[in-house]
Amino acid sequence: MSELTDRIAALRPAERVASARALWRTNSAVKGMIREALAAMAPGVQRCMYCGDSLGADIDHFDPLSRTPLRTFDWPNHLLACSVCNSHHKRDLFPLDERGKPLLIDPTVDDPFDHLLLSLSVGEYRATTPKGIATITVFGLNRPLLVRGRQQARRVVVASLRNWAKARAAADEPDMDEAILTIREQPFADVCHAMLRQADVPRADLIFGRDQDVLPTLRDPDLRARLLP
Ligand SMILES: [Zn+2]
Numbered sequence: 001m002s003e004l005t006d007r008i009a010a011l012r013p014a015e016r017v018a019s020a021r022a023l024w025r026t027n028s029a030v031k032g033m034i035r036e037a038l039a040a041m042a043p044g045v046q047r048c049m050y051c052g053d054s055l056g057a058d059i060d061h062f063d064p065l066s067r068t069p070l071r072t073f074d075w076p077n078h079l080l081a082c083s084v085c086n087s088h089h090k091r092d093l094f095p096l097d098e099r100g101k102p103l104l105i106d107p108t109v110d111d112p113f114d115h116l117l118l119s120l121s122v123g124e125y126r127a128t129t130p131k132g133i134a135t136i137t138v139f140g141l142n143r144p145l146l147v148r149g150r151q152q153a154r155r156v157v158v159a160s161l162r163n164w165a166k167a168r169a170a171a172d173e174p175d176m177d178e179a180i181l182t183i184r185e186q187p188f189a190d191v192c193h194a195m196l197r198q199a200d201v202p203r204a205d206l207i208f209g210r211d212q213d214v215l216p217t218l219r220d221p222d223l224r225a226r227l228l229p
Helices: 002-009 013-026 028-041 083-090 130-139 144-169 173-185 189-198 204-218 221-227
Strands: 058-061 078-081 116-119 124-127
Touching (some): 058 083, 144 189, 204 221
């Protein structure tokens, strides 16, 4: 990848974008290796790293190739994305703040939860910073199908947490493993992570409402060790 970057850097700036596009199109072996590495890091079963819902079928250049061709083969600039997020929402959008710094949350550097708050009762994201606002807008993070999917994810996680607690009380390790696998492999991994974080805030019982019986499970160190990286 650094050799390919050197080849692009050796060109005049005006020629770099076209050359980067051609090199990206033709180097399928490199793309295959990037895809394999990203797939192993993706949430759920190779889900999109932006929405967490659909299959991450595309390799997205976070900083678009058209803007920064020298990052075409820069490893941290690659994310697995679904075609809806990549081709219909983000496209070549890359908003900058007044100092020229990127305004999208970069999940390889930023913790998305520093900028976004997931309302567990509604399934919608609220922004807590300008980066949060730009990210929700560019990726359409509150589009109705994602909101509905997050509500379903919450139901699946809650049911699995109850199963885990029941299996642990019965010292049934295979059923405990099954419950963890169900949570880990379902789409919208962000919902479970938001639940793990929000279980610790003051008045978490109000956030969890009728699911507040899972709070002791979410605070359990054994369960947290299985679900948090
Ligand atoms: Zn997506």
